[in-house]
Amino acid sequence: MERYCVLIATFMLILHLVQAQNPTGLINVGCGLSTREPPYRAPGTGFTYTSDTGLVNSGETGKIAREFEANYSRPFLTLRYFPEGVRNCYSLNVSRGTKYLIKAKFVYGNYNDQNIGPDFDLYLGPNLWTTVTKNDSIQEIIHVTRSDSLQVCLVNTGNSIPFINVLELRPLPKSAYVAQSGSLKFLFRRYLSNSGRTIRYPDDIYDREWHALFLENTWAQVTTTLNVDVTNSDEVPQDVLAAGATPLNDTETLKINWDLEPPTSKFHFNMYFAELQTLKANETREFNVTLNGKIIYGPYSPVLLKTDPVLKREPFECADGACLLELVKTSKSTLPPLLNAIEAFTVMDFPQMETFEDDVIGIKKVQDAYVLNRTNWQGDPCVPKQFLWDGLGCKYSDISTPPLITSLDLSSSGLSGNISQALQNLMHLEVLVLSNNSLTGEIPAFLADMKSLMVIVLSDNNLSGSVPRSLIEKKGLMLHVNNNPHLSCTTGSCVNEGENVPRKKKSIIVPVVASIATIAVLIGALVLFLVLRKKKKASKVKGPQPSYMQASDARLSQPKNRRFTYSEVITMTNNFQRVLGKGGFGIVYHGFVNGTEQVAVKLLSHSSSQGYKEFKAEVELLLRVHHKNLVSLVGYCDEGDNLALIYEYMSNGDLKEHMSGKRNHFILNWGTRLKIVIESAQGLEYLHNGCKPPMVHRDVKPTNILLNEHFEAILADFGLSRSFPIDGDTHVSTVVAGTPGYLDPEYYRTNWLTEKSDVYSFGIVLLEMITNRPVIDQSREKPHIAEWVGLMLTKGDIKSIMDPSLNGDYHSGSVWKAVELAMSCLHPSSARRPTMSHVVIALNECLAAENSRGGASRDMDSKSSIDVSLTYGTEVTPMAR
Ligand SMILES: *[C@@H]1O[C@H](CO)[C@@H](O)[C@H](O)[C@H]1NC(C)=O
Ligand SMILES: *[C@@H]1O[C@H](CO)[C@@H](O)[C@H](O)[C@H]1NC(C)=O
Ligand SMILES: *[C@@H]1O[C@H](CO)[C@@H](O)[C@H](O)[C@H]1NC(C)=O
Ligand SMILES: *[C@@H]1O[C@H](CO)[C@@H](O)[C@H](O)[C@H]1NC(C)=O
Ligand SMILES: *[C@@H]1O[C@H](CO)[C@@H](O)[C@H](O)[C@H]1NC(C)=O
Ligand SMILES: *[C@@H]1O[C@H](CO)[C@@H](O)[C@H](O)[C@H]1NC(C)=O
Ligand SMILES: *[C@@H]1O[C@H](CO)[C@@H](O)[C@H](O)[C@H]1NC(C)=O
Ligand SMILES: *[C@@H]1O[C@H](CO)[C@@H](O)[C@H](O)[C@H]1NC(C)=O
Ligand SMILES: *[C@@H]1O[C@H](CO)[C@@H](O)[C@H](O)[C@H]1NC(C)=O
């Protein structure tokens, strides 16, 4: 008994030593193997198969049925199957840029007692590798890895539950199996021998599996016991080359045929030849190789005891997928043709790039940090698009550019702990939604350093501390922090609009001009002021929330349920009967809600609505912004692929139509034009100053200024431009956010977006109201309107600037003030442009002047007294487009 135990112990020790002995880089995964049992060591190859636990997060383990057990060796007896989820993936650590021979093995073996053979897809990363349909198959591919991890994914296509038994990876040298492009999907690999033996590792150091092929009644076996020189043959084993076949009948050809699936597949193949017999002086072996009757190689004579691989790399096709390869003896040959081995591959182009690797690493870190257990968070996060991870939004440029992760929505995900540092790794993130969790701790300042991040929703958590100043000050950022009861403000930082900031500013500015003596007094006062204020703050925490939070809360008041189904959208628009217009993101239709309320339904086109999560985040924001000069969202539809925004209907169309006279036959008079621009300016002013944090419209132009039944101007399309693909991501210089002609040249140059970019665009709109001329007109002396007006002003040709159809019916002081204002809005330096608040005030003065005129009095004579200050330099280059 004791001896028996010692024996077992020794055995275990040997087993243990053996475990670590897989040659470096080789990966052998026994899917469904239990971690409780020791890893399995295959007798023939000596490979150790380890459990797949840790390589895949999902699936269940199974065993093939008893009656099949006798026919398969051990690693095939267990398997992992995936009853849940559409895509389930193995994630393997590999080295980037390495050529691997990848084998996936499937034995159905009625493991589920249902007798339904396999029918599911196999993906390599984001690309379809093959469809598994045989009860018993090996899928093999030679593929160069693009990152440090390789995803092998099984995809349920609705026909059967995916499963897998064995996964093997063998690194190959770069020089082996060079494909012109793409990866090489295995078709077959045979050596011509009647031994019936399969040759693989360790005879084949790459662990290719060479199956014997022999046609008993038509072929004659030729073998040698001598060594065959295998240099330059991609390490094809001796045993493979030491056998070959010739046709039994000397006058016949040597034939091999196979079928292609699908029949149109392109393939290429390698033939291995070595003369195994010493030929007599009067003997020759020479032959041609034909494929379906066409000579593709030859005349050729094998070299004695030396391999000579013939690699046919031009992609071949066979009519109807039926291939017949023949070795045809030439006339001078005395011996029949000889072939030793052959392998064939189909060329697979894997065009879809994987998601940007740092983003993948980043999202995995986030997943780890929050121990997120999501069934569809497997494989590539962004591609293929149909398997986009829940909660993510990605930016897709083209198939050969890695997609980027641009939005992350982990709302209502039960997150606890701090806002994780791991989020920093997602450097392309534009929208981050972490609302309705149990997050605690402070809001980290690193969020402000994430360059692309423009929307942060942290509401309904238990965050504490204060909102970092850098976040509050970040231009264009939208931050939502309401319903975090313990979140408070640091000195001054939260109060954007309150009385404290200006007062504090004053107390700092005053000492600069005061005498040294008064400075000491003032500093004392300032300290006292700050101390008192802090106290006040501290007591405030228990009381009502600080003004910043309140403002934000008010705006984030719970939206009504304004979500519509797609069928409601169809009913609403009477099956998309009346088209109102076509925008950058889709077509706009007319519709009715509740039978009477007219609406405009913007159906987002599939090509543009790629950022689904961004759409959602945007909807939530739009539902909460209210101002009389901003179009309000009535609701939205979010059903599968169908995304729609439903706005209030503006019965009088847009400003551009009115200016062009397309809509009505009357001309908008100067007073009406002023009223419209004032209202538009008020809408913009609200976006800039009434929203906290401020919003930048980014696409101010007459087509986005709508007119309601009372001819009131309503600004449309705000916000959307920021989160949709038109978005000028800082590193994408080809994508221009905004409309040519209206685009702020400084923003265009620096990618630095501020509210002043809207001021610039507004200045262009104002010039259009004054001149009623196209923004860009190549036939003009100066194509761009701003340059043209500038030129006219320097020439002193003031009258030609005005819209002639106004017939001089305006208060000239009013007009010239407007020209001056427009030009100041167009100052090349954004810092020197006025704010929208200033613009609203100035325009109201213009309107007052116009109204003071009364009737149709013309005071053209006063124009000489107006001193137009030119702030627009002619050195500014016009828009490139
Ligand atoms: C096992 O293999 C043998 C020989 O290849 C075959 O006859 C038999 O049907 C197989 N058994 C099962 C259960 O597939
Ligand atoms: C894969 O690599 C990562 C990082 O290097 C490591 O944390 C992980 O444990 C590795 N996984 C396996 C299965 O080796
Ligand atoms: C595969 O297995 C299924 C279920 O056991 C069986 O119905 C089918 O005939 C098998 N297919 C082949 C090609 O053996
Ligand atoms: C060899 O093939 C030729 C041509 O196909 C045929 O005429 C001849 O009978 C064959 N010989 C034998 C021994 O089968
Ligand atoms: C080749 O030479 C050998 C003698 O060396 C002879 O027996 C044989 O018949 C010859 N074969 C041919 C095809 O001439
Ligand atoms: C073999 O190929 C050569 C050159 O391609 C050709 O001239 C010759 O006729 C071919 N011989 C046979 C038997 O096909
Ligand atoms: C993940 O969730 C599933 C159910 O949704 C559960 O069965 C599984 O145990 C969870 N895994 C982890 C690691 O929590
Ligand atoms: C908040 O999250 C909980 C679960 O964590 C969920 O039940 C609830 O519906 C969520 N509330 C909202 C408003 O999304
Ligand atoms: C969470 O953040 C707080 C500061 O906000 C820090 O003191 C604490 O150590 C953090 N906890 C974890 C688990 O990171």
Ligand SMILES: *[C@@H]1O[C@H](CO)[C@@H](O)[C@H](O)[C@H]1NC(C)=O
């Ligand atoms: C929220 O955090 C505070 C500490 O900052 C803690 O006292 C309180 O219990 C937390 N509330 C919840 C609901 O977790």
